[in-house]
Amino acid sequence: xxxxxxxxxxxxxWPDLDSKYGYGGFVRLDHHKPCxxxxxxxxxxxRNINExxxxxxRRIEEMEExxxxxxxxxxxxxxxxxxxxxxxxxxxxRQLNDxxxxxxxxxxxxxxxxxxIPMQDPDLAAAxxxxxIKELGLRGVEIxxxxxxxxxxxxxxTLNLDDAALRPVWSTAEELDAGIFxxxxxxxxxxxxxxxxxxxxxxxxxxxxxxxxSMIFGGVFERFPKLRVAFAHGGGSFPFTIGRVDHAFRVRPxxxxxxxxxxxxxxxxxxxxxxxxxxxxxxxxADALGLLLKLFGAERIAFGSDYPFSLGxxxxxxxxxSMKLHEKEKEQMFSETVREFLRL
Amino acid sequence: xxxxxxxxxxxxxWPDLDSKYGYGGFVRLDHHKPCxxxxxxxxxxxRNINExxxxxxRRIEEMEExxxxxxxxxxxxxxxxxxxxxxxxxxxxRQLNDxxxxxxxxxxxxxxxxxxIPMQDPDLAAAxxxxxIKELGLRGVEIxxxxxxxxxxxxxxTLNLDDAALRPVWSTAEELDAGIFxxxxxxxxxxxxxxxxxxxxxxxxxxxxxxxxSMIFGGVFERFPKLRVAFAHGGGSFPFTIGRVDHAFRVRPxxxxxxxxxxxxxxxxxxxxxxxxxxxxxxxxADALGLLLKLFGAERIAFGSDYPFSLGxxxxxxxxxSMKLHEKEKEQMFSETVREFLRL
Numbered sequence: 001x002x003x004x005x006x007x008x009x010x011x012x013x014w015p016d017l018d019s020k021y022g023y024g025g026f027v028r029l030d031h032h033k034p035c036x037x038x039x040x041x042x043x044x045x046x047r048n049i050n051e052x053x054x055x056x057x058r059r060i061e062e063m064e065e066x067x068x069x070x071x072x073x074x075x076x077x078x079x080x081x082x083x084x085x086x087x088x089x090x091x092x093x094r095q096l097n098d099x100x101x102x103x104x105x106x107x108x109x110x111x112x113x114x115x116x117i118p119m120q121d122p123d124l125a126a127a128x129x130x131x132x133i134k135e136l137g138l139r140g141v142e143i144x145x146x147x148x149x150x151x152x153x154x155x156x157x158t159l160n161l162d163d164a165a166l167r168p169v170w171s172t173a174e175e176l177d178a179g180i181f182x183x184x185x186x187x188x189x190x191x192x193x194x195x196x197x198x199x200x201x202x203x204x205x206x207x208x209x210x211x212x213x214s215m216i217f218g219g220v221f222e223r224f225p226k227l228r229v230a231f232a233h234g235g236g237s238f239p240f241t242i243g244r245v246d247h248a249f250r251v252r253p254x255x256x257x258x259x260x261x262x263x264x265x266x267x268x269x270x271x272x273x274x275x276x277x278x279x280x281x282x283x284x285x286a287d288a289l290g291l292l293l294k295l296f297g298a299e300r301i302a303f304g305s306d307y308p309f310s311l312g313x314x315x316x317x318x319x320x321x322s323m324k325l326h327e328k329e330k331e332q333m334f335s336e337t338v339r340e341f342l343r344l
Numbered sequence: 345x346x347x348x349x350x351x352x353x354x355x356x357x358w359p360d361l362d363s364k365y366g367y368g369g370f371v372r373l374d375h376h377k378p379c380x381x382x383x384x385x386x387x388x389x390x391r392n393i394n395e396x397x398x399x400x401x402r403r404i405e406e407m408e409e410x411x412x413x414x415x416x417x418x419x420x421x422x423x424x425x426x427x428x429x430x431x432x433x434x435x436x437x438r439q440l441n442d443x444x445x446x447x448x449x450x451x452x453x454x455x456x457x458x459x460x461i462p463m464q465d466p467d468l469a470a471a472x473x474x475x476x477i478k479e480l481g482l483r484g485v486e487i488x489x490x491x492x493x494x495x496x497x498x499x500x501x502t503l504n505l506d507d508a509a510l511r512p513v514w515s516t517a518e519e520l521d522a523g524i525f526x527x528x529x530x531x532x533x534x535x536x537x538x539x540x541x542x543x544x545x546x547x548x549x550x551x552x553x554x555x556x557x558s559m560i561f562g563g564v565f566e567r568f569p570k571l572r573v574a575f576a577h578g579g580g581s582f583p584f585t586i587g588r589v590d591h592a593f594r595v596r597p598x599x600x601x602x603x604x605x606x607x608x609x610x611x612x613x614x615x616x617x618x619x620x621x622x623x624x625x626x627x628x629x630a631d632a633l634g635l636l637l638k639l640f641g642a643e644r645i646a647f648g649s650d651y652p653f654s655l656g657x658x659x660x661x662x663x664x665x666s667m668k669l670h671e672k673e674k675e676q677m678f679s680e681t682v683r684e685f686l687r688l
Contacts, residue, residue: 146536158536160536160537160539162539188532188533188536188547188550189532189533189547189550189554192490192502192504192532192554193504193554195504195506195558195561195562195602195603196557196558196561196562196599196600196602196603197592197596197599197600198554198557198558200592201553201557201585201588201589201592201600202550202553202554202557202581202585203532203533203550205550205553205581205584205585205588206532206533206546206547206549206550206581209545209546209549209581210533210536210537210542210546213540213542213545213546214539214540214542217539217540218539218540233588236581237546237549237550237553237580237581237584237585239584240549240581240583240584240585240627240632240635241545241546241549241581241584241627241632242629242632243627243628243629243632244545244549244577244626244627244628244629244655245545246628246629247628247655248541248544248545248655251654251655251658252541252654252655255540255541256540256541256545258539258540259539259540282588283584283585283587283588284587284588284590284591285586285587285588285590287635287638287639288584288585288586288587288635290635291584291631291632291634291635294631295631310595310596311588311591311592311595311596314595
């Protein structure tokens with residue numbers, strides 16, 4: 001049994017959002033061939049995608065090939081659109097969530113789903129989170145590592161995940177027993193990285209570490225003790241830098257521990273206690289995953305492949321399978337962790 | 345024998361640079377107590393420092409306590425001033441380099457030194473590098489992870505370390521057999537990190553990974569096969585993300601391998617070959633250092649403590665000493681690697 005926590009899906013088509021909302025910047029699919037589409041943002045090419053992004057039967061064929069029993073579906077992060085007007089962000093979220101719910105309803109043994117919510121308006125986000133869980137039967141939501149500023153629409157500051165404004169989302173997730181899957185997007189410093197795909201290779205891991213550090217040091221896990229959060233890409237650069245992060249907490253509590261006096265190491269596996277949050281397994285490297293196991297334990301690592309994108313695991317599950325681990329640990333990562341995280 | 349690759353020093357005083365150069369933004373020391381000073385940037389407080397930053401005898405006492413035989417001295421990265429006018433950057437570099445050379449001359453068994461060079465003008469930088477090696481007896485230079493843009497002085501683009509404009513520095517370092525120690529500064533995305541010291545905890549590791557990826561994918565190590573480069577803080581987030589970086593190289597060579605067809609893994613230890621570049625040991629975590637050893641081998645890891653700053657190792661050398669390793673590996677990291685890197 002293999003359940004893939006980290007997979008992305010889009011509808012095959014949706015209305016022209018630039019026209020619908022009256023301003024530009026939304027994603028459009030250009031179906032230039034039967035198998036394939038170009039994702040366009042405004043007039044700008046963003047990414048080539050194949051039909052496995054939108055076609056459930058094609059996905060199921062590929063799951064069969066890889067031996068994956070079930071996928072957890074979530075939108076593609078470029079769709080978050082946290083920069084948009086709140087009402088439009090809500091409208092777009094509803095379309096995407098209705099689509100994911102439909103795919104799950106059509107193939108309930110193959111797919112389960114995470115919604116997207118308009119984080120630019122935490123009350124609307126909380127309401128849509130509630131709709132996702134109560135009406136659509138989704139298991140939680142996928143959110144970004146931060147909420148973009150957009151001075152055009154009155155938000156002058158980017159919010160990190162420790163921002164008090166976001167508490168309605170956390171409290172609603174707690175009440176609904178919903179999982180939160182945090183995926184990097186709108187990567188910091190991308191303007192410094194014009195070549196070699198570095199926003200994906202350097203900035204995404206930093207975004208994720210920023211999100212983890214913000215939630216730890218901002219005391220989010222203390223304030224919302226039942227909140228369940230998972231971070232993509234094995235927690236980004238956080239696991240490898242825990243020594244530096246923890247050392248900073250100890251030598252400069254005036255700055256680092258100002259809002260939460262619990263050491264960052266207490267959020268990792270220790271003294272037989274499981275880690276306080278979850279990560280996926282997508283590290284593409286057995287030694288790195290070995291370090292992750294030491295820090296988080298298999299109980300907090302969920303198999304995730306980033307299917308169907310090229311930066312994902314080409315043969316979903318192969319890395320874990322290839323490792324010398326107890327079968328129990330593999331089972332835990334392949335299915336038990338995500339079952340617990342998403343209450344499947 | 346323990347040689348510390350990563351230590352910072354400043355002169356006790358220097359001229360008022362804002363006045364000397366006629367514009368603001370340079371660092372000033374405010375000696376408000378005999379033991380201590382405030383580093384100020386313009387009128388803004390930057391950091392408290394103690395006399396061990398500028399006083400060689402105090403440093404030697406603390407080296408005795410920690411069992412450190414020799415320190416490699418380099419300036420504090422905030423002094424790089426790559427944003428300044430080139431002639432002023434050169435003038436400041438010369439002052440700092442003359443000071444480090446003087447400290448080394450006064451205590452030749454205790455200290456060796458790395459200069460700083462005005463990277464905003466690669467020809468001036470190469471000339472000062474030559475002066476550092478030939479006239480001052482330094483062993484190389486410490487540089488930043490990028491060269492800042494400053495539109496006020498005509499540089500509209502930030503340069504990463506793959507930029508062709510920087511080749512005069514690399515070729516000069518090769519000719520002079522000088523080591524290059526790369527230290528993160530002016531951290532990307534810092535504007536997104538107002539709290540918890542996160543520019544130091546999240547953005548510094550990303551800066552270093554950006555520098556490593558830029559030099560690999562830009563083919564710098566191919567073009568300058570004798571160039572010796574070491575990266576601070578155990579290579580930042582690069583080692584933990586090598587799986588992702590290498591996977592990207594394989595699945596998207598059109599983007600990632602456009603300028604260099606050599607796989608990133610070829611730059612790490614493999615098939616009995618040593619890694620192509622060096623890192624220091626400053627990870628504050630035995631498991632992370634264990635992963636680093638697996639990727640780079642002790643031959644390419646040099647003990648570094650970030651003395652005398654609080655984010656450095658509080659007892660320089662303690663982490664390596666505490667690890668279960670062959671004595672030979674410890675010796676290698678404590679002294680042999682830096683001897684080779686800096687031709688000591």
